[in-house]
Structures are given as structure tokens and as C-alpha cells.
Amino acid sequence: MSLSDLPNPKAAAELIAKYRRRFSSKVCMAPNLDHHGPVVAAHTLSVEAMLRKVATDSHVYVVAQAKRFAKDTFPIEIHRKGLRDVTVFNGFCQKHDRDLFACLELEPFRFQRQQCFMLAYRAVARECYLKRKQFESIPTPDEVASVHGVEQKIQFSGAMLMFQAASLKGAEDVERLKSAFDKHLLAQSWDRLVTRAILFPSTPTVLAAAAFQPFIDMDGNQLQDFEDLESETSQICISVIPTETGGAAIFSWLDSANSAPQRYFDSVVRSQDLTASVLHVIFDNTENFAINPSWYEGMTESEKSYVFSRVVLFAQNTTYADSPRPDQTAPKLASWGEGVVAAF
Numbered sequence: 001m002s003l004s005d006l007p008n009p010k011a012a013a014e015l016i017a018k019y020r021r022r023f024s025s026k027v028c029m030a031p032n033l034d035h036h037g038p039v040v041a042a043h044t045l046s047v048e049a050m051l052r053k054v055a056t057d058s059h060v061y062v063v064a065q066a067k068r069f070a071k072d073t074f075p076i077e078i079h080r081k082g083l084r085d086v087t088v089f090n091g092f093c094q095k096h097d098r099d100l101f102a103c104l105e106l107e108p109f110r111f112q113r114q115q116c117f118m119l120a121y122r123a124v125a126r127e128c129y130l131k132r133k134q135f136e137s138i139p140t141p142d143e144v145a146s147v148h149g150v151e152q153k154i155q156f157s158g159a160m161l162m163f164q165a166a167s168l169k170g171a172e173d174v175e176r177l178k179s180a181f182d183k184h185l186l187a188q189s190w191d192r193l194v195t196r197a198i199l200f201p202s203t204p205t206v207l208a209a210a211a212f213q214p215f216i217d218m219d220g221n222q223l224q225d226f227e228d229l230e231s232e233t234s235q236i237c238i239s240v241i242p243t244e245t246g247g248a249a250i251f252s253w254l255d256s257a258n259s260a261p262q263r264y265f266d267s268v269v270r271s272q273d274l275t276a277s278v279l280h281v282i283f284d285n286t287e288n289f290a291i292n293p294s295w296y297e298g299m300t301e302s303e304k305s306y307v308f309s310r311v312v313l314f315a316q317n318t319t320y321a322d323s324p325r326p327d328q329t330a331p332k333l334a335s336w337g338e339g340v341v342a343a344f
Contacts, residue, residue, distance in 0.1 A: 029125040030096035031182035037094025044126050044209040044288060045087045045241070046105050053242040054207055054292040055083055061291035062086045063311060074312055076287070078296075078304075086290055087209065089126045100185075108244055111197070111344045113190035119209070120193060120237040120252045121181050126288065127211040127235075128178040131171040173213065177235050180254055195252045195344040196265050198274050201337035204247040205295040206279060208240045210286035214260050216320040217267035218277065218327070223260035236261035238281060240289075247336060249278040274339035276327035283310035284326070295334065303331055 026039035045051050054060060059080050066077045092100070101122065103115050184192045213233045215226040224233045234257035239250045251268070253261035271277035282289050296304070310326070313319060320326075 026090040027129070028093040028096055029091045029129060029178070030093070030100060031186055032096065035093045035095065039090055039093050040097050041085075041088040041090060042092045042097045042122075043086075043088050044122050045207050045239075045290060046101075047083050049105060049109065050207055050241050051083050051086065051290055053203055054205065054290060056293040058083050059293060060086055061293055061296045062289070063287040076312070078291070078308060078311070080293060087288055089129050091125050091129050109241060110244075111195075111248075113193070113195075113344070114188075116195045116250065116252060116344060117184070117190040117193045119239045119241075119250060120211070121185060123209045123211045123237045123239060123288075124174070124178055124181050124235070126209070128174045131174045173233050174211070174235070176232075177211070177254070180256065184254075192255050193252050194255055194257075194262075195250060197251065197342050197344060198249040198269065198278060198339040199243075199246070199342055200248065200275070200339050201246040202335075203242045204240050204249070204278075204336055205292040205334050206240060206282055206289050207242070208238060208282045208286060208289035210239075210282075210288050211235050211237045212285045214264035217264050218280070218320065218325050219267050219270070220321045220323070220325075221263070221267070222321070223263055224258070232258075234258045234260050236264055238285075240278060240282060249274075249281070249339075269341050271325070271327045273327050273335075275334055275336045276330055276332070278339075279333060280310065280326045280330065283307060284313055287311065299333070303333060306331055307333070 028035045028039055043051075051060060052058075059082055061078050062081050063076050064079055064081060066073065066075050091097075098105075101118055103112070104118055104122075107115070109115055184190070213224065213226075213235050215222065215224050215233075217223055225231050226233075234253065236257075237250075237252045239252075241248055241250065251261070251265045268274075268277050268281060299307070323329075
């Protein structure tokens with residue numbers, strides 16, 4: 001479907017443009033008051049310390065908006081993009097992007113507590129930014145009517161109202177998490193973060209940084225009730241990065257979290273193929289990843305289709321509950337060597 005297929009393509013184009021402006025609006029997410037300089041496109045994965053190690057000619061493969069809307073296709077695609085524009089969000093002023101993350105940008109990553117905390121903090125800040133924008137971008141009934149050329153007043157369905165409520169609940173949960181992280185950041189309470197890692201002898205072919213709510217573990221067990229809008233849920237952070245000795249998938253959560261993050265991590269490391277397990281954590285839960293071009297371009301079309309099918313898996317909670325472990329049934333995509341589980 002293209003814009004010309006809509007009853008009012010001009011209204012649709014204006015609505016899309018408004019959404020894009022919201023998602024590109026700039027705000028410093030740091031709790032400090034000493035903001036300075038313009039808000040910059042902050043990388044959630046460091047260009048030199050991380051992305052450069054999996055790039056080819058300064059490019060990686062990422063999830064991005066499709067070039068055009070077409071009938072029966074997804075609005076996103078995986079395509080090649082330059083490092084400057086990947087894994088970024090308009091989340092920190094120039095001063096805080098430089099100062100807060102100096103331990104990641106200027107020092108080798110050696111699992112120091114501050115480094116682990118700042119990895120998670122950056123992922124949480126991005127998630128908070130996106131959740132705010134997601135809720136702000138839900139169209140009003142009048143906007144929907146205008147796009148579809150409907151003159152009379154319309155009301156949202158119960159399903160749409162539930163989606164709005166769930167979006168607001170998700171935004172509130174992440175705001176609460178971000179506030180807790182801010183408090184520990186200002187107090188430099190790095191030890192309030194629980195960190196577990198899977199250490200690999202080879203550089204991962206996919207890097208990622210994300211924070212999400214684990215509702216179902218990889219064995220199909222329910223961890224939190226995603227339908228209960230009154231419950232307080234916990235989040236887990238994951239960063240998959242290169243290291244001096246290979247790579248690491250780093251999982252972390254605050255010590256005030258409920259049992260869901262620990263139980264989710266336990267299900268990840270129960271796998272007989274830790275590379276496959278981590279790949280599914282990435283593809284099934286976030287679009288904020290960067291793929292090594294040589295690895296991706298060497299895939300068969302069937303393997304590429306499988307990866308994309310996981311990226312657009314918007315209902316992994318029910319899929320995990322009703323299916324075998326994905327790492328046991330997936331095609332063999334990669335091996336980063338024998339993983340070792342460690343606590344930091």
C-alpha cells in the first residue's frame with residue numbers, strides 16, 4: 001500500500017511527518033542539571049570500541065524503515081548503513097554523552113562495575129526515550145478519521161484503547177526504571193546492578209544494546225503477567241559487545257527487581273547452543289542491533305528470511321509459550337565458540 005491508496009494521502013503524509021518529528025526531537029536524558037552543548041545523536045554501541053570491530057568499510061546491517069510502503073510488506077527492512085547513523089537516539093547533550101560514557105569510549109572494556117552499569121544505563125535511557133515517543137505518537141481519533149477520509153466522529157475500539165493503556169503502562173514502567181538508574185548514577189552506586197555474562201572466544205557477528213520486560217522465558221514459562229496493567233514489572237538489559245578476548249553477552253538488572261530477570265537469564269544459559277540462544281534474545285526482543293556484513297551476506301536467502309521472521313515477531317510472549325525453544329529448532333546461523341557463564 002502506498003500513500004496514494006489512502007482516501008486522504010495528504011493527511012496521512014502529515015501524520016507520518018509528525019511521528020518522525022517526534023522521534024527525532026532532542027532531549028538530554030541525564031539527571032544532572034549541568035547540560036551543555038547541543039543534544040547529539042548518542043550511540044548505544046560505541047563506534048570505535050564496538051561497532052568498528054564488526055563493520056565492513058564502516059558499514060553494518062541494521063533494521064531501518066522500508067524505503068516505501070507497499071502492499072503486504074512490512075514497514076521495516078534489514079539493510080546496510082554507515083556507522084555514524086546506527087544504534088543512535090537523540091538522548092544526551094554533548095557534555096553528558098562525552099562525560100557519562102567515557103569509561104566505555106576511552107577505556108578497554110574489562111567488566112568494571114561502572115562500565116557494566118553505564119552499558120545498562122545507556123540501554124535504559126534509549127528505551128525510556130522510545131517509550132515516551134511511542135505513547136506520544138498514538139494518533140487521535142480525529143487524525144485517524146482524517147487519514148481515512150471519514151467525516152463523522154469516530155471512537156477507538158476496545159482493542160485500540162487496550163493498546164493505548166499498554167503503551168502507557170510500558171512507558172510508566174520504564175520511567176520508573178530510569179528514575180532508579182538515575183538515583184544510582186548520581187550516588188555512583190554501581191554495585192546495585194546485578195551482572196551476568198556469557199563470554200565467547202570469538203567476536204560476535206551481531207552486537208546489540210537493549211532493555212526489555214521478560215514476560216515468558218525461553219522454555220515457555222510465564223515470568224510476569226503482561227495482561228495485568230496494575231502489576232509492577234521488572235526489566236532486563238542486554239549488551240552484546242566485542243572484548244579484548246572475543247566477545248560477551250552481558251545481562252543485567254537492578255537488585256530491586258523481581259525474580260523475572262534472573263529466571264529469564266537462567267533459561268538463556270540452559271541452552272546447548274549459547275550462540276543461538278543469544279541470537280534469539282537479540283532478534284526476538286530488540287531492533288537495536290548491528291550485523292556483521294560478511295556474516296549476513298554469506299547467509300542463504302532462507303536463513304535471511306528466518307532472521308527477519310524473528311525481528312518482526314511482535315508476539316514472542318505467546319510464541320515462546322506455545323513452541324519449543326527457538327534455539328533448538330532454528331537453522332544453524334553462527335558459532336562464537338564455547339560460551340562460559342560468569343558473574344561480575
